[in-house]
Amino acid sequence: MSLARHWRLRDQRYRLEGTACDDCGTIQFPPRPLCPNCRSRTLSPHPLDGRGQLISYTVLYQAPAGFEAQIPYAVGIVELGEGPRLTAMLTDVDLDALQIGMSLEMTIRKLRSDGDDGVIQYGYKFRPVQFEGA
Amino acid sequence: MKELAIIGIGQTPVGEHWAVGLRDLATEAIWAALDDAGLDGADALFVGNMLSGEMAQQAHLGALIADHAALAGIEAVKVEAACGAAAAALRQAVLAVGSGAAEVAVAVGVEKLTEQPPADTTAALAMAADGDYELPMGLSFVGVGALLMQRYLYEHRVPKEAFARFPIQAHDNAQHNPHAMFRSPITAQQYADAKMIASPINLLDSSPIADGAAAVVVTTAERARRLSDRAVRLLACEVGTDTVALHDRADLLWLKGVERSTKKALARAGKRHEEIDLFELHDAFSVIAALSLESAGFAERGCGLCHAQRGDFGRGGRLPIATMGGLKARGHPVGATGLYQVVEATLQLRGEAPEPLQIPDARVAMAQNIGGSGATVVTTILERMEG
Numbered sequence: 001m002s003l004a005r006h007w008r009l010r011d012q013r014y015r016l017e018g019t020a021c022d023d024c025g026t027i028q029f030p031p032r033p034l035c036p037n038c039r040s041r042t043l044s045p046h047p048l049d050g051r052g053q054l055i056s057y058t059v060l061y062q063a064p065a066g067f068e069a070q071i072p073y074a075v076g077i078v079e080l081g082e083g084p085r086l087t088a089m090l091t092d093v094d095l096d097a098l099q100i101g102m103s104l105e106m107t108i109r110k111l112r113s114d115g116d117d118g119v120i121q122y123g124y125k126f127r128p129v130q131f132e133g134a
Numbered sequence: 135m136k137e138l139a140i141i142g143i144g145q146t147p148v149g150e151h152w153a154v155g156l157r158d159l160a161t162e163a164i165w166a167a168l169d170d171a172g173l174d175g176a177d178a179l180f181v182g183n184m185l186s187g188e189m190a191q192q193a194h195l196g197a198l199i200a201d202h203a204a205l206a207g208i209e210a211v212k213v214e215a216a217c218g219a220a221a222a223a224l225r226q227a228v229l230a231v232g233s234g235a236a237e238v239a240v241a242v243g244v245e246k247l248t249e250q251p252p253a254d255t256t257a258a259l260a261m262a263a264d265g266d267y268e269l270p271m272g273l274s275f276v277g278v279g280a281l282l283m284q285r286y287l288y289e290h291r292v293p294k295e296a297f298a299r300f301p302i303q304a305h306d307n308a309q310h311n312p313h314a315m316f317r318s319p320i321t322a323q324q325y326a327d328a329k330m331i332a333s334p335i336n337l338l339d340s341s342p343i344a345d346g347a348a349a350v351v352v353t354t355a356e357r358a359r360r361l362s363d364r365a366v367r368l369l370a371c372e373v374g375t376d377t378v379a380l381h382d383r384a385d386l387l388w389l390k391g392v393e394r395s396t397k398k399a400l401a402r403a404g405k406r407h408e409e410i411d412l413f414e415l416h417d418a419f420s421v422i423a424a425l426s427l428e429s430a431g432f433a434e435r436g437c438g439l440c441h442a443q444r445g446d447f448g449r450g451g452r453l454p455i456a457t458m459g460g461l462k463a464r465g466h467p468v469g470a471t472g473l474y475q476v477v478e479a480t481l482q483l484r485g486e487a488p489e490p491l492q493i494p495d496a497r498v499a500m501a502q503n504i505g506g507s508g509a510t511v512v513t514t515i516l517e518r519m520e521g
């Protein structure tokens with residue numbers, strides 16, 4: 001991934017910044033220029049708090065180029081407390097203990113050991129909630 | 135829109151074609167279709183393809199293939215919609231002839247996937263998903279299908295072994311299809327023992343990557359009646375879309391693109407579900423076969439597998455699917471697949487399917503080509519032409 005692209009996505013990768021529609025209140029992640037619910041064009045940045053639950057998951061044994069060194073690894077769809085869903089690598093978890101419905105929280109990790117241009121990319125991954133109620 | 139027909143079909147065997155390049159593969163299918171139609175040219179060429187840029191460092195396929203096929207000078211463009219590219223190219227041919235802009239249009243799908251290192255091919259195929267928000271998280275295209283299957287097992291509480299029915303049936307059909315990639319049957323035990331690729335999807339849940347090209351010739355029904363006694367009517371070819379990223383769908387187990395495309399196609403064709411005699415569906419993964427049947431309205435939600443177990447979708451069932459082996463066993467040369475489906479449906483309606491695959495008295499056929507995990511869906515309905 002190009003440097004410019006990674007830089008452009010930094011607020012999403014590091015802070016889970018989405019958008020909230022000023023007209024209907026719907027929250028989106030990733031950010032959108034138009035509200036998919038009411039087509040309003042007035043949306044404001046809206047950081048998400050990074051907690052959610054697992055909707056589905058898979059453990060990959062064959063990886064796309066750039067991820068071969070990490071197999072086997074888990075990727076899941078997480079539904080955040082505010083509503084939006086995202087795809088993330090799952091970390092700090094026993095691959096046999098993954099369960100749909102489990103509570104997860106965001107953490108920042110290295111996404112790829114080596115990008116196309118040699119830059120190490122960081123971004124969100126999700127792990128089981130460590131301290132309930134914290 | 136004018137009434138349309140398919141008057142010629144062509145296909146190359148699906149498999150590893152290391153000795154042949156993209157342009158030769160496409161040319162072979164184009165001329166097989168034109169020869170079949172008894173024509174010596176066309177007004178327009180629409181080339182379905184997904185990955186020529188990544189796999190062969192080749193863009194600009196429209197003009198390149200038109201020239202190589204000795205059709206230089208005609209209108210020719212590439213159409214891309216991930217694994218739905220070929221039927222999307224057919225849609226362009228339908229619009230071109232249906233509008234009167236062209237008298238004869240050829241749609242060809244062509245793909246070569248077998249000559250790059252597997253990790254590079256895996257990364258390229260993953261481009262069907264969201265490049266900003268799915269791929270950087272290490273997701274592969276099989277991984278996308280696996281997220282659907284895991285959710286299916288959880289929500290519908292079915293045993294994973296129940297999915298074996300789809301690949302077993304596909305292989306059983308493909309053994310009789312001379313163009314198929316896998317021509318040997320598989321057993322439930324082989325399915326149970328198959329290597330995991332992205333859990334819960336194993337090697338036998340997944341269609342194989344392949345090389346191949348398939349083409350059809352489209353013209354008006356009026357002209358087809360004069361030119362050929364083997365033409366089939368092209369009643370509908372309709373596109374529906376959904377979000378590219380799986381996580382943007384509130385309900386993972388309902389393919390809205392499939393529902394939209396199917397409804398549009400049935401309405402355009404003036405047909406009801408009960409009138410469809412066979413369904414060439416997009417079984418890229420066994421779970422996609424189940425979800426397609428449900429979202430298209432051929433089985434209730436969560437019941438695609440129960441109907442399959444009863445034999446509803448086998449050769450003698452109420453709606454035979456993947457009659458020549460489907461993506462699973464005929465093979466899945468992604469940007470060509472949608473036209474293999476249409477070629478196979480046409481063979482069925484002409485009564486030219488290899489025995490014992492011929493569906494007796496097949497009159498109306500549906501083919502459905504899916505891009506990504508359901509983001510682009512093209513549904514084509516064909517009907518046997520009477521007298």
Ligand SMILES: [Zn+2]
Binds near residue numbers: 025036038
């Ligand atoms: Zn809104």
